[in-house]
Amino acid sequence: MIYGLHAVREALRAGVRPIQRLLVLGTDRQFGEISRLAREQRVPVRVEPRAALDRLVPSGHHQGVVGVVAAKAYAEPDDILASAQVEGQTPLLVLLDGVEDPHNLGAILRTAEASGVQGVFIPERRAVGLTSVVAKASAGAVDYMPVGRVPNLSRLIERLQDAGIWVYALDAEAPKAYTELDFSGPVALVFGGEGTGVRPGVRDACDEAAHIPMLGKVSSLNVSASAAIVLYEALRQRREGAGKKL
Structure with missing residues (x-):
């Protein structure tokens, strides 16, 4: 299932996941556009x-709209890499090392889609997949952002490096600040999971690591907030290099 006004609307517009049927609370103006798109x-x-929608979505956060959909297929890693390397594109990829909260994954997908990322990679184990909660939290971005699953992130990093892509890990203990990194060329960014961060083996496989400066008493940021900060720094650098303003 997929639920929420934004998530269902974007699924209908994108046409990536075939919707088998649409369940709505009513036919008034609030649900008119979605009902029209469906028909x-x-x-x-x-x-x-x-009550029927509440049974399908126990959290109750369905906003009166539930779509019964085919599961979104994961993209092939080869296809993501090929798409990122087509002429005129500068690769910007995201690797998530053990993100388990579906709201975090959804928020990262939303930011990634908005900031020009061509694909997101997640590990096959010890990480959340593309659930209905992720789709809701992404506000429809899941329909446009290719997500690939890989058995081993360290091997993927080696493969990206062989393809000429610099891989940077975000690590609170790294001496360099993220603003000192060069995001203007082909780049992949690695963000760690809640609580544990990027695992040492994955960090060591990267070309470099950097931290986000923290001036308050809280020692770290939510992973989705960290991803938003760094991805928009990457977008700023790229647009400046192209002579555009953010």
Whole structure:
């Protein structure tokens, strides 16, 4: 299932995940656009009471809209890399080392899609996958951002390096600040999971590591906040290099 106004609307627009049927609270103006999009694609629309939607989405955060969809397929790592390297593109990729909170993954996908990332990689084990909660938290970005799963992040890093992509890890203990890194060329960014950060073996495989300066009493930022900060620094550098303002 996928739920929430933004997530369902973007799924219908993107057409990546076929929606089998749409369940809505009513037919008033609030649900009019989504119902119209569904009918244009010959998706059955059914009006259901709130209790029925609450049973499908126990958290109750469905905003009156639930879509029954086919599971989103993971992208092939080869396809993500090839897409990032087409002529006119400068690779900007994200690797997530053990992110387990679906809200964090969804927020990262949303920021990645907005900042020009061509693909996100997650490990096959000890990490959240593309669940309905992730789709909701991404506000529809999951339909546009390719996500690949790999058995070993360190081997993926070696492969990216062989392809001429610099790999940077974000690590609170690194001596260099993230603003000192050069994001203007082909880059992959590695962010660690909640609590543990980037694992030592993965960090050691990277070309360099950097930290986000912290001036307060809290020792770290949420991984989705860290990703947003660094990805928009990358976007700033790239746009400045192209003679554009952020």
